[in-house]
Amino acid sequence: MVGMLRMVLVLSLLCALSGFVLSYLKIVTAPRIEEQVLTYVQGPALARVFTDTDNSLIADRRVFDLDGARVTVFPAFKDGSLLGVALEEKGKGYGGDMGVMVGFNMADDTVAAIGTTTLKETPGLGMRVAEADFTGQFSGLKAPAALSAQGGSIDAISGATISSVGVVEAVNKAAVLYARLKPEIVKAWSGEATSAVSGSPKHRQGE
DSSP states (O other): OHHHHHHHHHHHHHHHHHHHHHHHHHHHHHHHHHHHHIIIIIHHHHHHHOOSOSSOTTTTOEEEEETTEEEEEEEEEETTEEEEEEEEEEEEETTEEEEEEEEEETTTOOEEEEEEEEOOOOTTTGGGGGSHHHHGGGTTOOSSOOBGGGTSSBOOOTTOHHHHHHHHHHHHHHHHHHHHHHHHHHHHHTTOHHHHHTTOOOOOOOO
């Protein structure tokens, strides 16, 4: 009986220790993982969305709370003005969720451009949604977007309709977020264009 109690105690201590170690590792590695995603996943997509800015979209990003969710917004400044913002959303593709970075022009709320972040689509078919021939169709578009087969202006990739639908879904979801957050976006960055151009904007989260 004593031996069994000792075994239960030891196992309980091991489980508690393992849980503590895993929690600690998650806390320690989270900033590094976020940095890697920003640099190697979101960064290249942002470079395709806004090609000519006076600031670092990643360094100047802010996180907004919306219905209990945290939404990261990347601002693009040009010539002392907030040119546009970019948001990442996901759509359902053939190989799973697809990440799409969507840029919006602040002046008229049209799509500036899009860039893919995460794709698990079929090489040679679904992966073509990342090519300029497809993504370029969204530039200047006023959401909601739709495929030509549904009466919209976006031509789907031949043989990759599911992937094409997933990108459209992501763009439309991003457009909804943008519309809801725009008043907060304008408020957050009002009067900060000069500091952003000079390279000294403040990066504050949760505003």
